[in-house]
Amino acid sequence: MKRAAIYARYSSDLQTDRSIEDQVSLCSDFAAKQGLAIVAEFDDRARSGASIMGRDGVLAMMDAARDGKFDVLVVEALDRLSRDQEDLAGIYKRLTHIGVEIRAVHDGKADIVQVGIRGLVGALYLQDLAHKVRRGMAGVVRDGRNAGGKAYGYAPVPGKPGELVIVEEEAEVVRRIFADYAAGKSPREIAGDLNAENVAPPRGAFWQASTINGNRKRANGMLQNPIYDGRIVWNRVRMVKDPDTGKRISRVNPQSEWQEEDAPHLRIVLADIFAQVNGRKVRATSDKPMKKNARILSGLxxxxxxxxxxxxxxxxxxxxxxxxxxxxxxxxxxxxxxxxxxxxxxxxxxxxxxxxxxxxxxxxxxxxxxxEHKKLYAGQGVSREKARQRLAAAEREYQRILQLAIKGVISEEEAAEQLPPLREEKKRLTDELAVIPEPPKVVxxxxxxxxxxxxxxxxxxxxxxxxxxxxxxxxxxxxxxxxxxxxxxxxxxxxxxxxxxxxxxxxxxxxxxxxxxxxxxxxxxxxxxxxxxxxx
Ligand SMILES: [Zn+2]
Incomplete structure (x- = not known):
């Protein structure tokens, strides 16, 4: 098994330390998938990526590489190593010479062309927005906050997007559903009982069996929702556009891409009951494809x-x-x-x-x-607007400094000092904005x-x-x-x-x-x- 080292860097003191952990976590997952054994971790906190000077982490990593301590270096993206193209090319040359391979989570195995392009990209700082947003959301999950939709039994915390608290009344219903199922009742019977007692359903007019047991492959029923077991799973589905209808539909990602995080404060169901229900569940359901001659409304x-x-x-x-x-x-x-x-x-x-x-x-x-959509969104518009304004302000300031540098009013060194924090600020605000729900689209x-x-x-x-x-x-x-x-x-x-x-x-x-x-x-x-x- 190849030995891997992880290198992570934070480029500015404007950010909290969390992003290093996000990077390390992403790199660890990536290394595990690639069958690499992690033997070392290096990081540089709150340093600008503009130059290699003063970056102890990267120097220690180079030393360890020279000493033959690892075979593969894993980074989130190549610009983490350095945003300076010469630096990056230098690191690449030295590591290649020693026989250490660089693998970036977002770039694949590094080769010279890529180092060239990526170094250039780093210099221009064109960010790959999708990846950065994903990383921002992974951070939300790692904190035990919720990156997906709200599950029955929880309410959002006002002013703290992504955070949830347990709604005790609904939690009682969840516990009862699990207990009834564990005791041998079918999802249909449970739904029937809840309807008979006029318990308000999560959506729609009735409790439905499918709300309770869902679809096994999509694992979208209440009985399978890991949040009730104090775990948040993220990246389970992705949205794709149906080319025929233009409709957005969700696709299940391979299980290896799911990300899971413990959120013990969100546990509603006892661990052994959750395990029992899900152990049983796997045997109880099967995905039946629609029969060729099935009636049009069958199952509906x-x-x-x-x-x-x-x-x-x-x-x-x-x-x-x-x-x-x-x-x-x-x-x-x-x-x-x-x-x-x-x-x-x-x-x-x-x-x-x-x-x-x-x-x-x-x-x-x-x-x-x-x-209806407007009503749902009410209240979140304010925080989104605020984040948007701060982002616009950071963008203006960035452009201002950039113009000063281009006109020669400030030196390149001054620009190299002032621009990175602003870039980080922009990135942070963009990530923040990404987890606040979109304003309702008028359809x-x-x-x-x-x-x-x-x-x-x-x-x-x-x-x-x-x-x-x-x-x-x-x-x-x-x-x-x-x-x-x-x-x-x-x-x-x-x-x-x-x-x-x-x-x-x-x-x-x-x-x-x-x-x-x-x-x-x-x-x-x-x-x-x-x-x-x-x-x-
Ligand atoms: Zn009936």
């Missing part, structure tokens, strides 16, 4: 009385009837009526079509979304997308009526728009009342988080939509 239908799923009760000829699973299997739900699946499908498709066909209704949804409808969905729905309508096969595009269209269809109890002879929850984000221009999807209105079979309800 829910009972409006108990929150359980609906499943097929019987088939008579071509007529398939569905029923609340709890009513069917346990007789523990009063929604005992069987519903004809074709009717439900046709109602949903008609309803979606009439909704997409009515520009006023769509505009109203977009308005609701924008209003607008994308007519072309609406038209595409309408076409798909027409095809769907025809297919539903003729019992024909559905194209993949049509299936995707429905599943893009609809997240659940709730069937409310009605007596025989009455038309069933359906509630369709869906994602407005499929129809608007910019990537919206699914968390903020506008929930759909109620539809009554063959009577069209009732006025939509707004909410999250």
């Amino acid at each position: 239908l829910k009972c409006g009385a108990c929150g359980a799923g609906m499943s097929i009760k019987d088939k008579m000829g071509r007529v398939t009837r569905i029923m609340c699973t709890k009513a069917k299997e346990a007789r523990s739900c009063h929604n005992t009526r069987p519903y004809v699946l074709d009717d439900i499908e046709a109602t949903v498709v008609d309803g979606l079509r009439s909704r997409l066909d009515d520009p006023k209704l769509l505009e109203f949804y977009v308005e609701c979304y924008n209003d 607008t409808l994308k007519p072309a997308l609406v038209a595409r969905y309408l076409r798909s729905l027409e095809e769907l309508d025809a297919a539903v009526k003729s019992g024909g096969m559905l194209s993949l595009d049509v299936r995707r269209c429905v599943r893009d728009l609809v997240t659940s269809v709730t069937v409310f109890p009605s007596s025989a002879g009455e038309r069933p009342v359906l509630k369709v929850d869906g994602y407005l984000s499929s129809l608007v221009d910019e990537g919206l988080s699914h968390r903020f999807a506008v929930r759909g209105g109620t539809m009554v079979a063959e009577e069209g939509f009732e006025p939509p309800t707004q909410g999250l």
